[in-house]
Amino acid sequence: MFDFFFIIEKLILISAVLGITLFIAAYSTLAERKLAAFFQDRIGPDRAGPFGLLQPLADGLKFLFKEAIIPAKADRFLFVLGPSLSMLAACMACAVIPWGPDLMLFGRTVALQITDLSVGLLYLFGLVSFGVYGVMIGGWASNNKYSLLSTIRASSQMISYELAMGLSLIALVLTTGTLSIREIVLGQPGWHWNILAQPLGFMIFIVCAFAETNRVPFDLPECETELVGGYHTEYSGMQLGFYLFAEYINMFISSAVMTCLYFGGFQMPFIASLGLPQNVVALFGVVFFFVKILMFLFLFIWIRWTLPRFRYDQLMRLGWTGLIPLAIINLLATAVFQLCN
Amino acid sequence: MSDIFFWVFSVMAVVSALSVVLNRNPIYSVLSLIVCFFSIAGHYVLMGALFLCAVHIVVYAGAIMVLFLFVIMLMNLKDVPEFVSKWWHFGAAGAAVAAMVFGLATHLFQSYNPRVIGDMQLKPIAQALFTTYAVPFELSAILFLSAVIGVVALGKSE
Amino acid sequence: MIPTYSYLVLGCILFSIGTLGVLIRRNVVIVLMCIELMLNAVNLILVSVCEPVFVFFIMMVAAVEVSVGLALIARVYRKFGTTDISTFGQLKG
Incomplete structure (x- = not known):
């Protein structure tokens, strides 16, 4: 009754997924700096290792060895809790993402997904709203008015864009008819990607994803020119590292989620007609999935070094009077379309 | 297995609920209530109501408690007395709760008819x-x- | 196997704690939070008894109640500068 191999399999899968997530998040910091250098006609970091490939390691060590200062008037417990919650919410999201088709190993079917929740989409949505707490608690516990101001900015931005995100997801669920991420991916074989059914929904979702990850053009919570350093002004050492790193993990996870929901996830066109064995198909699927994710990561970085940031009132106006009505129209149109079919 | 989880979630819920009521710092009260809601969500999972659990987290932890946290952070609540001042207020409150528990115990426990715990x-x-x-x-x-x-x-x- | 009355007992305990909080706290925000706790205790018992349709309605009403309640509290705070529950006695006509 107690399936020993099942537990071993899941343990290996969990460590692999966490390891790959942290690895890609670490190397997207390097990619960010290298691409920024490319866009600005510089060389970028090239001292640590060949082509600067060891730079993330050096950055991590630097964060680790720096003194973590807790301000005298800060609430010590909450000050540490804030970045930990941010990191936790970022890492928990990879549990429901299907990384590839089933593998056949030693006569067992191994699903490349930690757990296939029947409410996976709601789980992700809950984690998005849970991520607000890390920012709010950390900013408040710093006992600094600039931290508090940018905390209020960050959390009201996240809450506002959650609404439009939720509405665009409801329209997606209307077309797919399921909340399980795996079933959503399996429902888009070949070229039948959901982006073709929900182009407007995808546009709304990607804008909201940028806002939720606090990336340019929505990086108001941490704009140095107005608010010193944002909600993590008082942070230093590894606690600051957690906040900054959580942003890159969130970028990776939201790229994976966008790929799963709108771009077919691990589904690869034309592969079914080649008649390859299942394990080969699965490996191709995983590789293709990661190619799509890396393209989204490139998009995140590309936009950061191309566009200027919004003003705060422009951001709020876009969210409340632009995206939410658009998402409602999209939802109504999808509902009418589904009703007519 | 689910027995252990039942006790873990129950103890968590009761302790954090007491912390909501007894904590002098409003921020800690809010955080305790969030913990309490998560343990109630755990109970929903044990009862097989996965969808309800997800909705519960999104509505309570994701929306309602964020509002509370916002309000408490933005108000300067340093000089508000947190508890009623006179001892007989506590006595009256305790007596009222005791009477209510007695009423619940005599009435509810006779008519309680739990449904079969299963996947919803x-x-x-x-x-x-x-x-x-x-x-x-x-x-x-x-x-x-x-x-x-x-x-x-x-x-x-x- | 979970004992039969366990969810009823747990719900009653949480409901009592919430009631106690409403009676002994003076900060209106905390009182509102204790009311949320009581609603959740009821939800827990309801889920153990029947299909959770009513629970969704309770959640909807709770969300509405909190948003309107907090807006009222913010309004009173702006006028009196405090959230002590006794200031609400001064609200007339």
């Missing part, structure tokens, strides 16, 4: 919401709309 499907709930309970559902939509208008009217400065 999404479809029957959705169908019930849109057929049997369609009128209350629409009414709650109107309630939401009126609340939005009311909050905007209340929030505007004079």
Whole structure:
């Protein structure tokens, strides 16, 4: 009754997924700096290792060895809790993402997904709203008015864009008819990607994803020119590292989620007609999935070094009077379309 | 296995609920209530109501508690007395709660009829919401709309 | 196997704690939070008894109640500068 191999399999899968997530998040910091250098006609970091490939390691060590200062008037417990919650919410999201088709190993079917929740989409949505707490608690516990101001900015931005995100997801669920991420991916074989059914929904979702990850053009919570350093002004050492790193993990996870929901996830066109064995198909699927994710990561970085940031009132106006009505129209149109079919 | 989890979630819920009531710092009260809601969500999972658990987290932890945290962070609550001041207030409160528990115990425990704990499907709930309970559902939509208008009217400065 | 009355007992305990909080706290925000706790205790018992349709309605009403309640509290705070529950006695006509 107690399936020993099942537990071993899941343990290996969990460590692999966490390891790959942290690895890609670490190397997207390097990619960010290298691409920024490319866009600005510089060389970028090239001292640590060949082509600067060891730079993330050096950055991590630097964060680790720096003194973590807790301000005298800060609430010590909450000050540490804030970045930990941010990191936790970022890492928990990879549990429901299907990384590839089933593998056949030693006569067992191994699903490349930690757990296939029947409410996976709601789980992700809950984690998005849970991520607000890390920012709010950390900013408040710093006992600094600039931290508090940018905390209020960050959390009201996240809450506002959650609404439009939720509405665009409801329209997606209307077309797919399921909340399980795996079933959503399996429902888009070949070229039948959901982006073709929900182009407007995808546009709304990607804008909201940028806002939720606090990336340019929505990086108001941490704009140095107005608010010193944002909600993590008082942070230093590894606690600051957690906040900054959580942003890159969130970028990776939201790229994976966008790929799963709108771009077919691990589904690869034309592969079914080649008649390859299942394990080969699965490996191709995983590789293709990661190619799509890396393209989204490139998009995140590309936009950061191309566009200027919004003003705060422009951001709020876009969210409340632009995206939410658009998402409602999209939802109504999808509902009418589904009703007519 | 689920027995252990039942006790873990129950102890968590009761301890964090007590912490909500007894903590002097409002921020810690809010955080304790969030912990309490998560342990109640754990109970929902144990009862097989996965969808309900997800909705519970999104509504309570994701929306309602964020509002509370916002309000408490923005108000300077340093000089508010947190507890009632006179000892007989505590006595009266305790007596009222004791009387209520007695009433609950004598009344509820006789008529309590638990359902079979099992996996709860999404479809029957959705169908019930849109057929049997369609009128209350629409009414709650109107309630939401009126609340939005009311909050905007209340929030505007004079 | 979970004992039969366990969810009823747990719900009653949480409901009592919430009631106690409403009676002994003076900060209106905390009182509102204790009311949320009581609603959740009821939800827990309801889920152990029947299909959770009513629970969704309770959640909807709770969300509405909190948003309107907090807006009222913010309004009173702006006028009196405090959230002590006794200031609410001064609200007339």
